[in-house]
Amino acid sequence: MTIREALLRARRRPRHLGAGSPTIYRGDGYEFVELRAYVSGDDVRRIDWAATARSGELQTRVVLEDVALTLAAILDESPSMRVGRRRPLLDAGREALQTWFGAATGEDRCIRVTADGVTPPALQRTPHAALGFTARSDRFDVTRTLRTARAALPRGTALLAIGDWYELDESLDRELSALGARFDCTALIARDPWYDGLPLGGLVRLRGAEGGYTRAYVGPRERAAFMEAVRRREERLLRRFELANWRTGVLREADGAQSLAGAFGLRVRLSGVEG
Amino acid sequence: MIVDHPVRLLLGLVGVVLFALLYDRLARRMTARDLAYSNVPFFLEAAQPRQWIPRALQALWILALGALVLGISGPHLTVPVPVRDGSVFICIDTSGSMSSTDVFPTRAQAAKSAARAFIEESPQGTKTGIISFAGAASVIAPLNSDHQAVIGALDQIPLPDGATAIGDALKLAAQMLPATGHRVVILITDGVNNTGNDPMEIAQWLGAHHIPVYTVGIGTPNGGLIPGTNEEATIDENALRGYADASGGAYARAENATQLHDALARLGRITSVTHKPVDASLGFAVGGAVGMLLAFLTGFSVGRYP
Incomplete structure (x- = not known):
């Protein structure tokens, strides 16, 4: 089964009858x-x-x-996604995005949603062109991006949103629910690069990808507290998206395509995504 | 604290401040050793790392440098030093009012008893002497480092009788004290100077020669009648305070034997030490070096050193 098939099998599958695949x-x-x-x-x-x-x-x-699908995607390309243990999380995000738009066939439309707007209609037929449509600002304005998605996308759109969601405060839960009711939404939550272990010990200097700097002492107590907080944060985010009727998955740094497939309960083979 | 080389101190402190600013600026500069993380505020909230440790290390470096700078500036600290060869004259009032019984058993007995305790507790080597005064002053015991001999002489203090010549007693103490060294006069009285030299003049002379006069006023607020007379025994507290202030001493009021004992014990602690300037260059230098070594070793052991 492909991601496209999985989307069509979904209970709230989007239908736009026409000359699609x-x-x-x-x-x-x-x-x-x-x-x-x-x-x-x-x-x-x-x-x-x-x-x-x-x-x-x-x-x-x-x-x-x-059926012709509308595949829309939001990708957080802010500096906080450009960190990782072995490679930037953003690389995995882009892989997931390529896989997402790669699922488009026939007359399916591919739309990137940013805080500034969506992919122009002339470019929506080409996944490659949609991939190239990015936000003007380095900063991920989650509020504006979600509102743009709600305003610009047709009902029934399959929407994929990828990010670390640090900017997603509680006030946006209503917006998530509104999107969940209108679209077939999938959220990929970037897993913290240090989810499996905090690679810090002793006196450390830490610099934030989006600003901020600290010098501190990190010992076993701090490591345990951090791991616990990271796990709790991921669980909380997953629960918030699920409550808003979103399909959820975790974006792993190692493999973006597999992370996307995992959200659909699929796995990736060399020949493509399979059930 | 005084320093021999204030210019060195000033330049050194400027250097330390520059070091602190430069240290902070360099610490904030991005280096290859920095670890990048998505969200520092989240990290701080999640891990709650001990940020005070690097700050404390930085402060230790700066303090150690400051101590070294002080060390090369020739600092002199005024520290209390025990007196081994001090001279203390106790002037005890033996005027008629000292026979008053408002202080048990009498003011004179209480004064004698407190003086005995004071002499007993004086440090070894301190010379003590006794002067008694009424209408005139006389030396009961000259300065002597043999405390027992002086205590024995206390019995020779005459019975209370006559006027109060405070100025004469102070003058006699000034004449009997050595020309140099740590010298103190303790004046125990219950009355008003009414004969002889002007005590204020003598007190000022003593003050000018670095001989403080510690005055102790003895008697209850209501006072009491002088036995055998209708005269009331009153204390001129302002005058006693004035003698003390003029000479660099202090005044204390004792309304009973315990208070008198405590006042003299307090004086004992004061008069048995002197404040001397001590060259602290070596101490600061060693302290600074130890501080730097400690900061280095601590930083090294917890993962970083400047």
Whole structure:
């Protein structure tokens, strides 16, 4: 199963009937699946008259439903995402974004959402062009970005939001819920680079990616407190998104594509995302 | 504290301040050793690291440097030094009012008893002497480092009788004291100077020669009648305070035997020490060096040194 299929299988799957790629659902479309006996209520335009003549009974052509998806994405590209243990978290975020837009087929649209606006319509048909649409500011204005998404995206859009969410204060929970009700939302929460162990000991100098500086002594007590706080923060963020009816996952520094697949309960193989 | 080389001190302190500013500026400069993290405020809230430790180390460096700077400035500290060869004259009033019984058993007995305790507690080597005064002053015991001999002489103090010649007693003490050394006069009286030399003049002369007069006024506020007379025994506290102030001493009031004993014990502590300037260059230099070594070793052991 692909991410696209997973999105279509979702309970609140977005439907924009049109000349997109066939889905796994049988319905209006062009891709032939099988012939079956006519059932009362079948569209008469689907009756295969040649097959009916051969068999002597009314035969209906079953085709796959065609749906064009709108895949939208928010990616926090602020300096806080440019840190990591082995590589910047942003690299993993971009991988996840590529995988997300890579799931687009046919007439699916790909839209990047930033605080300044969304990908212009002319560029929405090309995932590569959508990827290149970035925010003008280095700072991730989460409030404006979420509000832009709500205002600019069509209902039923599959929205992926990737970030470390330090800027997500409690007052934005209503906004998250509004988005969760309107779109098929997925949140990837960047896992703290030091989630598995604080690589600090003794007197340390620490510089914040977005400013700030401290000199402090870090001992076992501080390490334990930090690990606990990091875990609690991640759990709290996941719970907040889930309460707002978002699909959630954790963005791991090592593999952005796998992190995205994990949010859908899928895993990545060399040939692509599989179920 | 006084310093021999204030220019050195000034320049040194400027250097220390510059060092502190430079240290802070250099510490804030981004280096390859810095670790970057997404959100420092979150880290501080989550880990609650002990930020006071690096600050304390920095302060230790600065203090140690400051001590070294002081060390090369030739500092002299005025410190209390025990007196081994001091001279103390106790002038005891034996005027008629000292026979008053408002202080048990009498003012004269209480004064004698307190003087005995004072002499007993004086440090070894301190010379003590006794002068008694009424209408005139006389030496009961000349200055002597043999405390027992002086205590024995206390019995020779005459019975209370006559006027109060405070000025004569102070003058006699001034004549009997050595020309140099740590010298103190203790005056125990209950009355008003009414004969002889002007005590204020003598007190000022004593003060000019660095001989403080500690005055102790003995008697209850209501006083009492002088036995055998209708005269009231009163204390001229302002005058006693004035003698003390003029000579660099202090005044104390004792309304009973215990207070008198305490006052003399307090005087004993005061008169048994002197304040002398001591060259503290070596102490500051060693303290600064030890502080720097301590800061270095501590910083090294907890992961960093400047």
